[in-house]
Amino acid sequence: MKVLKFGGSSVASSQTIQQVLQVVKQTAQKDKVLVVVSAFGKTTNKLIAAAEQAARKDTNYTSLFNEVKQHHLQVIADLIATERQDEVKTKVEKLFSKLEILLQGCFLLEEITPKTLATISGFGELLSSYIISEAAKNEIDAGYKDSRELIITSNSFENAQVNFKLTEKNCQDFFKNNNNQVTLLPGFIANTENGQSTTLGRGGSDYSAAIYAASLNAEELQIWTDVSGMYTANPSVVKQAFPIPHISYQEAMELSHFGAKVIYPPTIQPTLEKKIPILIKNTFQPEQNGTLITDKTNSKTSVKGISHIENITLLTLEGSGMIGVSGVSKRVFETLSVENINVVLITQASSEHSICIGVFDKDANKAAESINETFAFEIERHKVNPVIVEQNLAIIALVGDNMKNHQGLSGRMFSSLGKNNVNVRAIAQGASEKNISAVINSVDAKKALNTLHEQFFEENIKQLNLFVTGVGNVGERFLAQIHKQATYLKEYLKLNIRVVGISNSRKMTFNEDGLDLTNWKEALENGEQTSLDAFFNKTKALNLRNSVFVDNTANKNVSEVYQNYLEQNIGVVTCNKIACASNLDNYKTLKRVSRKFNAPFLFETNVGAGLPVIDTLKNLIASGDRIHKIQAVLSGSLNFVFNNFNENTTFHDVVAQAQKEGFTEPDPKIDLSGIDVARKILILARESGYELELSDIDNNSFLPEKSLKTTNNDDFYASLTASEAHFQNIYKEANDKDCRLKYVATFENGKASVGLQHIPSDHPFYNLEGSDNIVLFFTERYPVNPLLIKGAGAGAEVTASGIFADVIRIGKN
Known part of the structure; x- marks a missing residue:
């Protein structure tokens, strides 16, 4: 038996549901199949929003309700055989009538309780699983079972704890006598022992599928989504990221804890205990291999993935009164536990002088106030300082089972971040050495992820991002040389040089993925109005790793902005002699700033054009x-x-x-x-x-x-x-x-x-x-x-080649 779970994006429309049914049909040819489905795409969010609007006496909740209802009726019209549509619509209409009554109750009472919200938010899965089960009957021996009759939980309505003993018995009893080749079940929802609806929390549908797989000792759990597995990094942030073929349960849990949204940590636990493989597949590209998650892997790769969490606040409690005093950490974490605040990261100085914790931004104020209240006595006597709150942070994490067997990973990680001026605010590494985490500024998260991915996954190919001003004789030839040598540089020097921004005295144009150097003139002509400040601000805002500002002009005003770039860790390459021949203090300042911010400042072409x-x-x-x-x-x-x-x-x-x-x-x-x-x-x-x-x-x-x-x-x-x-x-x-x-x-x-x-x-x-x-x-x-x-020693071609050589020097450094 195999358990297949399909997420909201996989069942978002009639067309995607048809693709789901093809996958199910193909799998059912060889195995009995349990299919767990989420609500149709965005339905749960709309139901919760409607409930909240109703509780606020906002009559617009009816619009959301009708929007959800019409979508489901349209899917029935698209997928259910004509002679069975009335029967299916009748049951669906009954479910919507119950939902409407609940929303009206919220409106009249002007409140929404956890119990009511759990019931309302679970309607999406009830509706989707029933409709898809009826659509499957067109071609497959399919049946339907309400998960509330099988999965039993505690009375915590919105994040219920599963009673595995009762749940396992219910599942085994039902499926022992179930003869359907395919059984459709709603994810996310469950019941208490006395029959009250509950939900399984974030990632609940994945968790439902894992519960069924573990209860029935399934051969495999398949999670079908809209990506081809767990990636080495978030592919929307790191364009070069790629699916990880094989990963361990522990690695998957670490990555999912630190923001990898393909699978949630609770999903892994039931399958881990029984060592049931998890396969993550892409509904829309089923031919892709996906990611296999098992107990162990044969991979010798040290780092398996890089993940990150946004919206982090760092809270630091410090003071001489903490040194040698037992129970400080206990008091901190008990305080946060009472307030139901999740701690994402912990690090403590060996001197016991301070302890840092990372929490989500939404919990920061409550956490700081609670800790200050707990330590009010020590704060009043200046034994401990009030909590230091640092916001607008993110956590990045390297994950891999084999990291403990490879020396120097931390050095490579922090060295590459340092070279790109990414300031690390805190560091945490577990004793198991499966994870190295660092807290950084949120604005640097994208640059940090790309920097680390380049360092650990891209065969030592270094990407340089150029921002070029001046495209006259020298600048035009410089761009032509870059375009001509692109393949050679990648193959032999492991350099990927991209021109991200170009400007002349009138216009500027940018493309974060790199400008097409076959038609840059057209792009520039159609670009926006430029100025030195505008070009700098755009370059700064993009905040790309290994950024280099290239000045091909002889303009004094341009030479006066070099310091701005260097202070942002953006290298400067120039043939413009004015800066280095300006007053001695300015020359020294540029050199000092270059060293301080680890930003190269190269000007070989100031003397002798392309000569060394x-x-x-x-x-x-x-x-x-x-x-x-x-x-x-x-x-x-x-x-x-x-x-x-x-x-x-x-x-x-x-x-x-x-x-x-x-x-x-x-x-x-x-x-x-x-x-x-x-x-x-x-x-x-x-x-x-x-x-x-x-x-x-x-x-x-x-x-x-x-x-x-x-x-x-x-x-x-x-x-x-x-x-x-x-x-x-x-x-x-x-x-x-x-x-x-x-x-x-x-x-x-x-x-x-x-x-x-x-x-x-x-x-x-x-x-x-x-x-x-x-x-x-x-x-x-x-x-x-x-x-x-x-x-x-003169001429546009040789000067351009000298500038090009300086860019290559930066790339090889």
Whole structure:
């Protein structure tokens, strides 16, 4: 014999009930079957709401009553053979007449007692089980039995305790003489010994099915619902969650206690004692394997699932008067027991100085008041402090039978949470080591669940969530590179990089599941109006793990919001040099905040575009080397300009060509004035450990004063044309000395300068072609022959690749 239970979602409509009957028919071909059903979807909630409205003298209760009635009559019309519909309707109408009288009684008396509420809330199962049993008779040898005649309970009407001795005898006596291949029974409802209706509480229909399975020593209990088993995490919160094939009773109970709603803990107890397997299946995808729950599993997986409970309040009782005093915990829990308050989590300091308990938000005020009243004497004498109440919390839990056999799980759990700035308020771990629980802020629950699921279930594939601002030359190529390399990154680097948000100066667009990079331009164009604050607030609100803000602009205002992101544990990757070349205090602040909030701050492309200049410098310093001198050509645009400028060209045309090919900033004066190079050598000096301001850099500009004073590109280019003789003289002077012009940055003895220099043919800079950069590091380890880095130092493609490399660095960390 098998017991099949179908939940409210499985019997929500005529169509879903037909699917249920197909499952039952197929199972009944091999076995005798007991089918336990819940009320039609949402019916119980509507009945309770109608009762509460009636007790408040709200006549709208009749609307809910009629809505429920019409739904049931429609199912009869859809599923019952025409010649039997009148008979079925007659019985159903009688049940609705009784229900209507009860609701009218609530209305007249302006109250609803636990006994009345239990009776009213049980009508959903009475109706659904009878109608489905009659529908089953179309094709199956089916019968019906009222569970109130079999399951006997205590007099606690809304959460009754089962008398298993009487219940087991009733079940065995009835089914010994029952010849139907299929028997339909209502879940959730039962009776006292003197015939008063009771209910079995939360998850009552599952519990009913388990009671029948245990009483009759069934071969298997099947729980049919709208999901394909117990998942590694809540699939509505963790998109990558997947069904657990096989799990133990203990693991299932732990997961269900901590919020896994597929099955409720009381359901497991009757079947556990008799070791009856429980199979959780999906009514709408019956071909799926589902989850099998048994006494033991052969799985060697350490963590089986991650679960969580929302709406938790943490209550902390502490004080020196608790130390060494026996009976404190006893008094706390007796107080809560008297108030019928459920304790979800307990943790106590080894010093006995404090004890923390987690309760549901709805019980928090009553719990705090009761404990304070119990310890009023100690509080008055300052031996114990009044209860500290912390709300808006959640509990997350790792569950697995084999956790005790694996070292380092707690370390992995809390390390991964810490890296994502998830603050843990309390920790609890049972002696059996089947569960590690942590109390965190509710707003971090989703991020925490996804972080832990990635850590323990996703084959070490790390997901990065990018928020990109600036989609011009560099930004567009950056997005293209991410899209092109997505498969490679997953396969070889175990990185899943998603672009969640994009903005330009006008619009922004977001998709929590990741934007489609084949049509991001269209999505952005149809996006909402943006601002720096709006983009930051949306990024913050999403609160995704491993979040990274990517700045592809050269905008000062954008650079000024980096601290906001870092303080939210959102990494920053930027090619924008302004922040790191701003005043020294701001530079130090960004570095400090990055460390404090464990948020990476990477800016490799600030110097040398895609060249590993800053990374190499950091490695030198970290390994104990010390920088003595830096010589560098750090402007790809200026190198391009002076490599292509001669007596046969005009300076105006060469600069225009450099801008057209993407070697300069949108405002080419930034490059030609030397300020861009000054910022770069300043950044290298600071990364070398020296404290300099931009004003400390000696900038020997070659531009005429009138060019430096222009305020727009048109005027700037006009000034270049007007000063052509000046630029030709600069070229001629170098050419006459058989030298080439290079704009060189130098740092030595704590001082830095930038300016145009004549480079002789025997110098390493002489043959630097195109827009290449070159950097020479003279250090304690490289005092004579410097460490040399050389390569393309400008252009949108290489800059984008440098930004991409920084993102990958974060992913591999």
